[in-house]
Amino acid sequence: MNVLKKLFNGIWTSNPVLILLLGFCPTLAVSTTLKDAIGMGFSALFVLVGSNLVISALRKFTPQKMRIPIFIIVIATFVTIVDLLLYAYFFPLHKSLGVFIPLIVVNCIVFGRAEAFASKNSIIDSLWDGIGMGLGFTLTISVLASIREILGNGTLLGIELFGKSYSPVIVAILPPGAFMTLGLMLAGMNKININMEAKRKAREKAEKEKSKQLKASVANG
Amino acid sequence: MKDNIMQVVKLFIVCVIAAAVLAWVYGFTKEPIEKSKKSETLDAIKIVVSGMTDQMTIKDSVISLKDDTAKVQSFIVMNPDSTVYAYTIKTYTSLGYGGNITMMVGVDTSFEITGIQPLEYSETPGLGTKMTREEFKSQFLGKSLDNFKFKAQKDGGDIVAITAATITSRAVGDALERGLNTLISNFKTQSDTIKSDSVAIDSAITGEAK
Numbered sequence: 475m476n477v478l479k480k481l482f483n484g485i486w487t488s489n490p491v492l493i494l495l496l497g498f499c500p501t502l503a504v505s506t507t508l509k510d511a512i513g514m515g516f517s518a519l520f521v522l523v524g525s526n527l528v529i530s531a532l533r534k535f536t537p538q539k540m541r542i543p544i545f546i547i548v549i550a551t552f553v554t555i556v557d558l559l560l561y562a563y564f565f566p567l568h569k570s571l572g573v574f575i576p577l578i579v580v581n582c583i584v585f586g587r588a589e590a591f592a593s594k595n596s597i598i599d600s601l602w603d604g605i606g607m608g609l610g611f612t613l614t615i616s617v618l619a620s621i622r623e624i625l626g627n628g629t630l631l632g633i634e635l636f637g638k639s640y641s642p643v644i645v646a647i648l649p650p651g652a653f654m655t656l657g658l659m660l661a662g663m664n665k666i667n668i669n670m671e672a673k674r675k676a677r678e679k680a681e682k683e684k685s686k687q688l689k690a691s692v693a694n695g
Numbered sequence: 696m697k698d699n700i701m702q703v704v705k706l707f708i709v710c711v712i713a714a715a716v717l718a719w720v721y722g723f724t725k726e727p728i729e730k731s732k733k734s735e736t737l738d739a740i741k742i743v744v745s746g747m748t749d750q751m752t753i754k755d756s757v758i759s760l761k762d763d764t765a766k767v768q769s770f771i772v773m774n775p776d777s778t779v780y781a782y783t784i785k786t787y788t789s790l791g792y793g794g795n796i797t798m799m800v801g802v803d804t805s806f807e808i809t810g811i812q813p814l815e816y817s818e819t820p821g822l823g824t825k826m827t828r829e830e831f832k833s834q835f836l837g838k839s840l841d842n843f844k845f846k847a848q849k850d851g852g853d854i855v856a857i858t859a860a861t862i863t864s865r866a867v868g869d870a871l872e873r874g875l876n877t878l879i880s881n882f883k884t885q886s887d888t889i890k891s892d893s894v895a896i897d898s899a900i901t902g903e904a905k
Contacts, residue, residue, distance in 0.1 A: 535705065537698070548713070559724060563724075
């Protein structure tokens with residue numbers, strides 16, 4: 475239950491991109507195709523889990539004043555490992571992600587979780603936090619990339635969806651399309667959360683009134 | 696003071712461990728990385744040279760671009776009897792929408808294009824990257840400097856440009872033209888000399904037989 479809650483926390487309640495508003499650079503830049511987005515998402519997931527684990531394990535060893543350089547060294551090490559592994563075993567993916575793999579070093583999701591969570595919590599908690607946040611990032615960037623790829627290129631995972639007669643909405647695949655789509659996703663996320671909040675309040679209110687009425691009827695009776 | 700020293704020592708320990716881990720990963724990924732780099736070039740050659748067989752050998756050479764001091768890689772595909780089957784060149788242009796485009800171009804011995812394959816580029820996904828599609832690439836097959844103007848139709852040339860990616864199409868034309876010019880200036884005379892060489896060898900053999 476606790477684990478599920480942690481995963482849900484990363485994927486929805488404090489989704490790194492849509493709620494914490496972190497890591498916009500890779501989200502906007504690498505969401506032109508779903509394939510790249512998934513590759514990017516899982517690379518970041520790996521780095522996030524690895525750095526969370528190590529930083530959490532080192533949290534008693536790390537001097538307060540030296541924590542930033544140590545975080546950066548740990549994160550950069552994991553990013554370089556991902557870079558080398560992708561280069562060696564997933565060459566085409568490495569080629570299309572290009573400079574955005576080394577740039578995971580400065581992905582604020584990774585650094586943010588190291589500073590805000592892993593340096594203060596146990597290894598197990600940090601592991602699940604990393605997985606949850608990584609999945610949240612992967613899902614968000616994948617949804618964004620799906621929308622952009624379908625609209626802007628008429629394909630999904632490189633498969634043509636609409637045939638030759640479809641003329642793609644080219645702007646969706648260009649940088650402005652990334653901003654617009656992400657903006658709409660943020661708006662949608664906020665709308666859903668506001669609605670849920672309103673419903674929860676309405677329910678609480680109703681329950682309160684019910685208990686009031688109950689009390690009143692008990693008093694009357 | 697003692698705290699400061701401890702901080703430095705701890706940072707040093709973390710650095711040493713990180714370096715050791717990276718050295719280990721680098722060690723076992725080094726070979727696959729080199730392999731995939733090599734196979735990328737080899738695959739590109741196989742794509743641009745049609746009808747290549749396993750008996751053929753590939754000769755690697757570095758030639759200089761025409762009107763340019765830059766060096767580019769060129770690969771000569773040789774028949775088993777060491778005559779030339781095809782030439783390929785890794786040509787480039789800096790006119791791409793997102794900067795440089797590198798592409799492999801293959802030509803037969805009469806310097807007509809047998810295939811092109813973009814290798815490195817940063818064109819707009821979904822627009823400029825359509826240059827990797829067969830519909831665009833196939834228009835260059837069998838074309839040479841004599842029967843094709845490597846300019847977009849908009850500029851009075853023969854290239855059917857990609858919709859909404861005229862700049863990329865122009866850049867591809869530029870790369871191809873430069874590549875063909877370079878190949879011709881480097882190999883056209885040489886292939887003549889190769890021919891005359893083989894004639895000389897033939898006559899030498901016949902001379903010996905006499």
